[in-house]
Amino acid sequence: MSSEYDYDLVVIGSGPGGQKAAIAGAKLGKRVAIVDKADMVGGVCVNTGTIPSKTLREAVMYLTGMSQRELYGASYRVKEDITISDLLARTQHVIGHEVQVVRAQLHRNQVDLLTGTGSFTGPHSVAVEGAHRGEHRVISGEKIVIATGTRPARPSQVDFDEARVLDSDEVLQLDTIPSSLVVVGAGVIGIEYASMFAALGSRVTVVEQRERMLDFCDSEIVESLKFHLRDLAVTFRFGEKVVDVSVSEQGTVTTLASGKRIAAEAVMYSAGRQGCTESLNLEAAGLEADHRGRLSVDGSYRTSVEHIYAVGDVIGFPALAATSMDQGRLAAYHAFGETANELSGLQPIGIYTIPEISYCGATEAELTSSSVPYEVGLARYRELARGQIVGDAYGMLKLLVSTEDRKLLGVHLFGTGATDLVHIGQAVMACGGTVDYLVDTVFNYPTLSEAYKVAALDATNKIRALGRFGG
Ligand SMILES: Cc1cc2nc3c(=O)[nH]c(=O)nc-3n(C[C@H](O)[C@H](O)[C@H](O)COP(=O)(O)OP(=O)(O)OC[C@H]3O[C@@H](n4cnc5c(N)ncnc54)[C@H](O)[C@@H]3O)c2cc1C
Numbered sequence: 001m002s003s004e005y006d007y008d009l010v011v012i013g014s015g016p017g018g019q020k021a022a023i024a025g026a027k028l029g030k031r032v033a034i035v036d037k038a039d040m041v042g043g044v045c046v047n048t049g050t051i052p053s054k055t056l057r058e059a060v061m062y063l064t065g066m067s068q069r070e071l072y073g074a075s076y077r078v079k080e081d082i083t084i085s086d087l088l089a090r091t092q093h094v095i096g097h098e099v100q101v102v103r104a105q106l107h108r109n110q111v112d113l114l115t116g117t118g119s120f121t122g123p124h125s126v127a128v129e130g131a132h133r134g135e136h137r138v139i140s141g142e143k144i145v146i147a148t149g150t151r152p153a154r155p156s157q158v159d160f161d162e163a164r165v166l167d168s169d170e171v172l173q174l175d176t177i178p179s180s181l182v183v184v185g186a187g188v189i190g191i192e193y194a195s196m197f198a199a200l201g202s203r204v205t206v207v208e209q210r211e212r213m214l215d216f217c218d219s220e221i222v223e224s225l226k227f228h229l230r231d232l233a234v235t236f237r238f239g240e241k242v243v244d245v246s247v248s249e250q251g252t253v254t255t256l257a258s259g260k261r262i263a264a265e266a267v268m269y270s271a272g273r274q275g276c277t278e279s280l281n282l283e284a285a286g287l288e289a290d291h292r293g294r295l296s297v298d299g300s301y302r303t304s305v306e307h308i309y310a311v312g313d314v315i316g317f318p319a320l321a322a323t324s325m326d327q328g329r330l331a332a333y334h335a336f337g338e339t340a341n342e343l344s345g346l347q348p349i350g351i352y353t354i355p356e357i358s359y360c361g362a363t364e365a366e367l368t369s370s371s372v373p374y375e376v377g378l379a380r381y382r383e384l385a386r387g388q389i390v391g392d393a394y395g396m397l398k399l400l401v402s403t404e405d406r407k408l409l410g411v412h413l414f415g416t417g418a419t420d421l422v423h424i425g426q427a428v429m430a431c432g433g434t435v436d437y438l439v440d441t442v443f444n445y446p447t448l449s450e451a452y453k454v455a456a457l458d459a460t461n462k463i464r465a466l467g468r469f470g471g
Helices: 016-027 043-047 050-064 066-072 084-108 188-199 219-231 321-335 364-369 385-390 418-430 435-440 450-469
Strands: 007-012 032-036 112-115 117-120 125-129 136-146 150-152 165-167 180-184 203-208 235-238 242-247 252-256 261-264 266-269 273-275 308-310 349-351 357-361 374-380 396-402 408-414
Touching: 007 016, 007 321, 016 032, 016 043, 016 084, 016 136, 016 321, 043 050, 043 084, 050 066, 050 084, 050 188, 084 112, 136 321, 180 188, 180 252, 180 261, 188 203, 188 219, 188 349, 203 252, 203 261, 219 235, 219 357, 219 364, 219 396, 219 408, 252 266, 308 321, 349 418, 357 418, 364 374, 364 408, 374 450, 396 435, 396 450, 408 418, 418 450, 435 450
Parallel strands: 007 032, 007 136, 032 112, 136 308, 165 266, 180 203, 180 266, 203 235
Antiparallel strands: 117 125, 125 136, 150 273, 242 252, 252 261, 349 357, 357 408, 374 396, 396 408
16 A cells, blocks of 8 residues: 555545445555544434434334333323423433444544545545634545535525424424424425324424325335324325415414415425535545535446545435445445445335334335236234234234245335334345245244234235135
């Protein structure tokens, strides 16, 4: 390695993609620096996105007694008057701990954490501008990984005031739990927050300009989710566009293009995200972002400039913490010539609504449109002993099985533990397994995993009936 540069690898952004790139570089014996703002170590993931929202969800589930009502009655609560500080106490505790874990991991691996905003001054050099005057330095790196993530997109016609009209980052700074809330955008983040506030007792209205939501998921499961959310007093306004949000001392009025007006204490916008590239001075590196601030990369996460890589949300889909980590690791391996397998095409999707959704593999709609014959195997949690024990009467697991070679083509879950349970189906599919593996396997009892066996038996019984009835 040439000593012409201060570092072998400079990583900009310390979210999951940047962190894992830095650690992978360090494990290969490289001199690594990672750049991020002092209050953003761990990235959007730890500070404003994944970790706070998932911790908030746990706090909501626990304090509202939501998951226990099947057993103890609809009025069951752990705490009657839940305040925002009840919720944030848990969130701050977890964020603080996670930041320490990230810092310790970087330190242990001798990665230099340089605090400030990074911007290119040349293809190999990065200026790091600290928050205070005089905190300025320029470092050079042989290889560079950009992992600067995204921030909430803000429509220009809306006046965000950090109090009543908020984006999804600011929702964590609310002073009180609003008694009513408009959520603009029924994407994953919008619906996750809508379900949390609905569980807390806010009257939530979701406004979405498309006719449907989460249309990449199994449609039956999305229907179940909508049913549950309506039960929690959520109103959906699909095919509607917001044209104005007015704010007064008392609250907000959201006006839709159809003329409807919705009064609510607060409005949360969740209308997509914008790549964080504007502060990077990309021209100095010979790079250009698209109109949504994103960078394009090849299959090895390399940008159009040979020694500069980009990973995580800044490269767009799927924009998940889970994938960003692997992209970071693979970019560092590629940069230093370390051989590695590509990521499996079978990636799970987890949506932490209340109840949660998860899936892996194909949906029924996809199989139908590509004329792949399949059978459905279904298990309902209420028919499982563990389902009764945990009080989940609505949960379900759905297997999609090829009627030609009995291979598992998709697994879709709704309810308790969905985002964990999906990995059993993912492993079977990744190994090219058939539904018979699930039939022949003994599962612990009583567990929710047993749903796999019940659904596999259901699918195989239906396939058998095809043979019997078909003569
Ligand atoms: C509300 C919410 C919930 C989510 N829930 C989930 C979930 O449940 N599961 C999941 O897998 N994913 C979830 N995500 C997505 C997940 O958070 C992202 O996919 C992940 O954080 C992206 O990682 P990243 O490496 O791109 O960096 P990010 O986590 O986006 O962090 C980027 C970092 O780069 C820094 N940065 C930006 N510009 C500069 C610069 N010029 N100089 C220095 N540093 C800079 C930023 O300060 C930031 O710290 C959620 C996101 C949000 C917003």
